[in-house]
Amino acid sequence: MIEITLAHYLALATILFCIGLIGVLRRKNLLLLFMATEIMLNSVNIGFAAIGHYYGDLSGQMFAFFVIAIAASEVAVGLGLLIVWYKRTGSIDLDSLSSMRG
Amino acid sequence: MEAIAFYTFSFLTIAMFWIAVMSNQALYALSATAAGMIFISAFFFLLGADFLGALQIIVYTGAIMAIYAFGMMFFDTTRVVKERHRPPFLVMGLSILSAVLIVFIVSAPIISENIVAHHPVIEGIDNPQAIGVVLFTKYLIPFELAAVMLLVAMIAGIILAGKKMDRSLTLMRDEEIEIAQELQDSKRVSV
Structure with a gap:
């Protein structure tokens, strides 16, 4: 039987992070862009938990715990702002945010 | 398995x-x-x-x-x-930047070989109990800060999303929505 090592988990975390990154670069809809960032946060959580497990350390799990807490508050504030923006402009496209013409 | x-x-x-x-x-x-x-x-x-x-x-x-x-x-x-x-040039630049970032992510564990456990796994007790022991001793202040942050985020979410909640778009007729939209547009132009 093949043994699953730390490298397997880190490779998986990298693949998931890349998928999230593709989503962030690709998405125009702000709601789906937020979801892609959630995928990236999740992949990092896997990496934290895997390193913590293979080095016998609990810090990795603690960091993943705080990442989840930050993700929850990010979603609450981000979706609130998104709803306000949608009520103002009627769209949540990323291009409609470029009102500063920088 | x-x-x-x-x-x-x-x-x-x-x-x-x-x-x-x-x-x-x-x-x-x-x-x-x-x-x-x-x-x-x-x-x-x-x-x-x-x-x-x-x-x-x-x-x-x-x-x-x-x-x-x-x-x-x-x-x-x-x-x-x-x-x-x-x-296309923007796609190129972003892709190269992402590729460099991913190379760093993959090679990071190779660079740091001398990792020692800061908070070693406590033997003899279950995982939730061990988490609790570390969380409420070493990470108590970050834990409380996270709680305050979640409270702030909750209040911010309620205030941001709850504004004008009394005007329901589903209960209005289409003409009413159009009139409200036009009113809003004219207001924005004048500002």
């Missing part, structure tokens, strides 16, 4: 997140992301992080994806999502 579970769940997770990123339908993307979050909790159970696995299901799938589902009610999600088309 562990290998079978690992490969099965990694395939499922990658497939789900790929659908979530590539789908043109917002509802498919939401469902696929929620499924992927549940499959990710399997990795936490495989790694012996039982508490984190339960937290992943409860908080990520139960709370965060539910907030997304509620948020979707405010937006027009039935139409096909249009994708971005950037100028």
